[in-house]
Amino acid sequence: MKSRKKILGGEIKQYTMVIALVVLIIVFHIATGGRMITSSNMQNLISGNAYVLVLAIGMLMVIVIGQIDLSVGSVAGFVGMVTAISARNFELPWWIAVLIGIAVGLIIGAWQGFWLSKFGIPGFITTLGGQMIFRGAVIWISKSISVPAPKELKIFGAGHLPDFGREFTGMNNSTLILGLLVIGWYIFSQLRKRAKETKLTHESQPVLPLVIRIVLMSIAIGYLTHLFGTGRTGTSFPVPGLILVALVIIYHIVTTRTRFGRHIYAVGGNKSAAALSGVNVQKTYFLTMLNMSFLAALAGIMFIGRSTAAGPSDGTGWELDAIAAVFIGGAAVSGGVGTVMATIVGGLVMAVLNSGLMLLGVGADRTQVIKGLVLLLAVAFDVYNKTQGKKSIVGMIQQNFNRLKKTEKSDNSKLTAR
Amino acid sequence: MSSKRIASLLIALTMLFAATVSIAEAPAGFEADATIGVSLPWLGTQNWMEANDMFKTQLEAAGFKAIVQAADQKVPQQQQQIESMIENGVKVIVVGPIDGTQLGVVLEQAKADGIYVIGYDRMIENTDAVDGVVQYGSIQTGVTQGEALLAGLAAQKGEGPYNIELFGGGPADPNAPNFFIGAMSVLQPKIDDGTLVVVSGQTEFSQCATLDWENNKAQARMDSLLSGFYSDIEIHGVLSPNDGIARAIITASEQAGQEIPVVSGLDAENETITWIWEGRQYSTVAKPTDILVAKTIEIIKSLQEGNGMPETETQIYNGLVDVNVYELPPVAVTRENIEEVFANDPSRMELLK
Numbered sequence: 001m002k003s004r005k006k007i008l009g010g011e012i013k014q015y016t017m018v019i020a021l022v023v024l025i026i027v028f029h030i031a032t033g034g035r036m037i038t039s040s041n042m043q044n045l046i047s048g049n050a051y052v053l054v055l056a057i058g059m060l061m062v063i064v065i066g067q068i069d070l071s072v073g074s075v076a077g078f079v080g081m082v083t084a085i086s087a088r089n090f091e092l093p094w095w096i097a098v099l100i101g102i103a104v105g106l107i108i109g110a111w112q113g114f115w116l117s118k119f120g121i122p123g124f125i126t127t128l129g130g131q132m133i134f135r136g137a138v139i140w141i142s143k144s145i146s147v148p149a150p151k152e153l154k155i156f157g158a159g160h161l162p163d164f165g166r167e168f169t170g171m172n173n174s175t176l177i178l179g180l181l182v183i184g185w186y187i188f189s190q191l192r193k194r195a196k197e198t199k200l201t202h203e204s205q206p207v208l209p210l211v212i213r214i215v216l217m218s219i220a221i222g223y224l225t226h227l228f229g230t231g232r233t234g235t236s237f238p239v240p241g242l243i244l245v246a247l248v249i250i251y252h253i254v255t256t257r258t259r260f261g262r263h264i265y266a267v268g269g270n271k272s273a274a275a276l277s278g279v280n281v282q283k284t285y286f287l288t289m290l291n292m293s294f295l296a297a298l299a300g301i302m303f304i305g306r307s308t309a310a311g312p313s314d315g316t317g318w319e320l321d322a323i324a325a326v327f328i329g330g331a332a333v334s335g336g337v338g339t340v341m342a343t344i345v346g347g348l349v350m351a352v353l354n355s356g357l358m359l360l361g362v363g364a365d366r367t368q369v370i371k372g373l374v375l376l377l378a379v380a381f382d383v384y385n386k387t388q389g390k391k392s393i394v395g396m397i398q399q400n401f402n403r404l405k406k407t408e409k410s411d412n413s414k415l416t417a418r
Numbered sequence: 419m420s421s422k423r424i425a426s427l428l429i430a431l432t433m434l435f436a437a438t439v440s441i442a443e444a445p446a447g448f449e450a451d452a453t454i455g456v457s458l459p460w461l462g463t464q465n466w467m468e469a470n471d472m473f474k475t476q477l478e479a480a481g482f483k484a485i486v487q488a489a490d491q492k493v494p495q496q497q498q499q500i501e502s503m504i505e506n507g508v509k510v511i512v513v514g515p516i517d518g519t520q521l522g523v524v525l526e527q528a529k530a531d532g533i534y535v536i537g538y539d540r541m542i543e544n545t546d547a548v549d550g551v552v553q554y555g556s557i558q559t560g561v562t563q564g565e566a567l568l569a570g571l572a573a574q575k576g577e578g579p580y581n582i583e584l585f586g587g588g589p590a591d592p593n594a595p596n597f598f599i600g601a602m603s604v605l606q607p608k609i610d611d612g613t614l615v616v617v618s619g620q621t622e623f624s625q626c627a628t629l630d631w632e633n634n635k636a637q638a639r640m641d642s643l644l645s646g647f648y649s650d651i652e653i654h655g656v657l658s659p660n661d662g663i664a665r666a667i668i669t670a671s672e673q674a675g676q677e678i679p680v681v682s683g684l685d686a687e688n689e690t691i692t693w694i695w696e697g698r699q700y701s702t703v704a705k706p707t708d709i710l711v712a713k714t715i716e717i718i719k720s721l722q723e724g725n726g727m728p729e730t731e732t733q734i735y736n737g738l739v740d741v742n743v744y745e746l747p748p749v750a751v752t753r754e755n756i757e758e759v760f761a762n763d764p765s766r767m768e769l770l771k
Contacts, residue, residue: 307523
């Protein structure tokens with residue numbers, strides 16, 4: 001047990017959801033007769049769900065501050081439509097249309113943040129209003145007719161990395177390079193972490209667990225690289241997946257290592273206490289809502305890239321998918337608890353369920369029932385564990401987060417000392 | 419010219435010839451028990467429910483394996499379903515699109531895998547990854563609706579001018595504007611000469627459209643039209659794009675204390691058959707699902723045998739390429755001919771009692 005803990009770096013609890021996800025994938029792989037874990041299905045899984053996961057990142061932060069955003073689907077749909085219309089009607093280059101779309105997203109975010117932070121209108125109401133306003137606006141500006149999206153956007157919604165040298169390696173080399181970079185980075189970060197710990201504790205850490213950890217992780221990443229890299233010629237790890245990974249890294253750092261990130265958890269945990277200890281609650285609210293609409297704008301643009309057109313009912317119900325991902329990932333309804341990583345895993349659980357059930361030919365009706373039950377059971381499991389006095393998954397994630405905070409604090413104090 | 423050069427020229431010519439021949443050759447067929455994917459928009463109306471069942475039974479009767487799925491009116495869901503069909507190794511994908519413009523990327527994937535794509539009931543737009551579309555002529559459907567409305571007004575509401583209102587279908591459905599255009603090609607001349615009066619003045623498609631074909635949205639619009647424009651006058655007729663919306667219109671009119679207006683429809687749903695038989699709804703347009711499904715399967719068989727897509731005279735530009743369209747004529751149904759139209763449909767004949 002102890003040695004296992006050492007190999008996994010004391011983070012075994014955080015992997016519960018990941019293990020559940022892996023088991024789910026394997027079960028579906030067997031049930032579908034080997035159709036689940038194929039390059040093309042995994043590529044589809046990523047590019048077909050990237051936009052929901054992008055929304056989920058923002059939604060996590062909104063839920064952590066104790067609010068909720070019901071408008072994200074409408075905002076995504078509206079921004080997608082604005083982008084498509086500005087490219088078609090005003091014949092603007094695609095990138096200007098995208099910038100306009102993102103600017104509109106930011107303006108909408110500022111609008112929602114304004115009502116929440118300055119007027120103190122609960123996010124539920126502000127964004128319920130926003131949901132209606134922007135749904136109506138999409139239909140209004142589009143006259144209820146779909147508008148083709150600029151061709152160049154396809155790369156953001158369904159694009160692949162350049163394919164070269166396949167005859168030498170038998171796979172997509174962009175993906176290969178990407179995989180090697182990730183492995184390299186992982187080894188580097190593990191070694192650096194070890195050096196740091198040695199320096200702090202003045203005792204050398206055992207080498208074997210570290211080596212096993214690096215080998216296991218390299219095999220996992222190597223396998224994924226192979227999986228995504230050996231699809232049809234011209235396919236690779238999908239570009240929307242790459243955008244998602246970049247965002248996950250950025251927001252993981254923002255939520256765990258920055259002042260703004262700490263403020264989000266502080267405000268969500270106890271608003272008054274946070275205010276008394278000098279956190280600008282209004283500003284935190286404002287920035288979180290602004291950020292949510294920004295991500296909704298990105299999701300909307302990614303979606304029209306994949307759909308090749310912006311439609312009047314784009315985004316309907318997306319807010320619920322994003323919220324479900326956040327709660328399956330173990331966030332607390334009352335706020336203050338939840339992580340970006342766990343949210344992504346939660347979103348992937350939903351995505352895998354969707355994909356697996358479709359491959360099995362289960363209809364949309366029953367899929368919906370199953371997804372609803374999974375959401376309920378995932379949260380119930382967590383609540384049950386808490387009431388039984390056992391460690392809750394959420395608590396464990398939170399604990400892990402606290403641990404991180406502690407190390408950071410020591411980092412910070414070191415900085416100030418310097 | 420050296421003999422070597424002539425020889426190489428000859429070889430090049432032969433190769434070119436061989437290449438041309440192989441292009442001109444009919445595409446190869448596939449196994450007789452291949453899997454066929456059918457992606458439908460949803461099962462919320464009777465015709466889609468019927469299509470769902472008929473595709474299953476008729477494809478299996480023809481010896482194929484069938485994957486039939488419906489997407490609950492959600493575009494991302496439909497995209498993913500089509501991808502999972504590609505994963506399942508289908509040879510043909512039949513798509514009734516939710517939004518005909520939003521499937522470009524996934525259908526191109528299907529095409530890249532050598533899968534035939536057949537549009538079912540609705541046009542697939544803005545992509546070249548479509549081999550043909552089977553549908554009832556959508557403009558013609560609208561014309562039939564418009565003519566039925568005029569005939570009904572003359573038969574039931576005495577001399578003109580008649581007060582009417584217009585309803586359109588879901589704007590994301592590429593057929594909906596065509597129904598409206600077809601109907602207006604019949605109604606507009608009568609509006610111009612004063613026989614018909616659209617009291618609300620709402621004659622643009624975007625004003626009359628019913629988002630997502632939702633009946634409750636149509637009913638809400640009808641309620642507000644009746645209270646806004648018909649508090650002291652009678653409404654004689656309403657152009658309705660389908661049966662669900664027709665029922666919403668009739669219900670709203672009854673609740674507003676109006677005599678039931680002449681209402682058109684589409685789909686010949688069971689409930690509508692009863693209503694027409696009872697005289698509550700004047701007409702509907704039948705686009706028998708079994709004929710459409712049978713036509714689609716006929717095309718799939720032709721592909722299976724290696725004969726390619728059958729010849730057709732109609733081509734419709736989908737925004738990118740001309741698509742082969744296999745059009746079937748819709749049938750107007752009123753109380754007079756209802757027994758004749760459904761003579762071969764025991765489940766519907768059951769309703770006429």
